[in-house]
Amino acid sequence: MKKMIVLALIAGIAVPLSAEKIKGSGVLKDCQPIAQAPDKEHKHQAYDLSFRAEGKSYTCRTDTDHSMNATDFVVGETMSYEIDGKKVKISTPAKKHVECKVVRVENAPAL
Numbered sequence: 871m872k873k874m875i876v877l878a879l880i881a882g883i884a885v886p887l888s889a890e891k892i893k894g895s896g897v898l899k900d901c902q903p904i905a906q907a908p909d910k911e912h913k914h915q916a917y918d919l920s921f922r923a924e925g926k927s928y929t930c931r932t933d934t935d936h937s938m939n940a941t942d943f944v945v946g947e948t949m950s951y952e953i954d955g956k957k958v959k960i961s962t963p964a965k966k967h968v969e970c971k972v973v974r975v976e977n978a979p980a981l
Contacts (some may be wrong), residue, residue, distance in 0.1 A: 917970075930973060
C-alpha cells in the first residue's frame with residue numbers, strides 16, 4: 871500500500887515537470903554575437919538568438935564551449951524549437967541544430 875502511495879506522488883510530481891516542454895516552429899527574429907571575444911576559457915563565440923513561442927518572446931544564448939556557424943541561422947527564416955525549462959534546441963530546415971539557454975522571456979505584443 872505504501873508503494874502505491876509513493877508511486878502516485880512521484881507520478882503527480884512528474885506530470886507538471888514534463889508539461890514545461892514547448893515544441894513548435896516560428897521565425898528567427900534575431901541572431902547577435904555577444905561582445906565577449908573568445909579566449910582560453912571561452913573557446914567559441916556566443917550568440918543570442920531571439921524568437922516567438924506561444925505568445926512570448928524568447929532570447930537564448932549559446933554556450934562558448936560549442937561552436938555555431940551564424941550563417942546557418944538566417945534571421946527571418948523558419949526554424950523549429952523545443953523549450954524545456956531553461957534549455958532550448960533550435961533546428962533549421964537544413965538540419966542545422968544549436969542548443970542554448972534562456973536569458974530573457976517577455977510577453978510578446980499581439981500581432
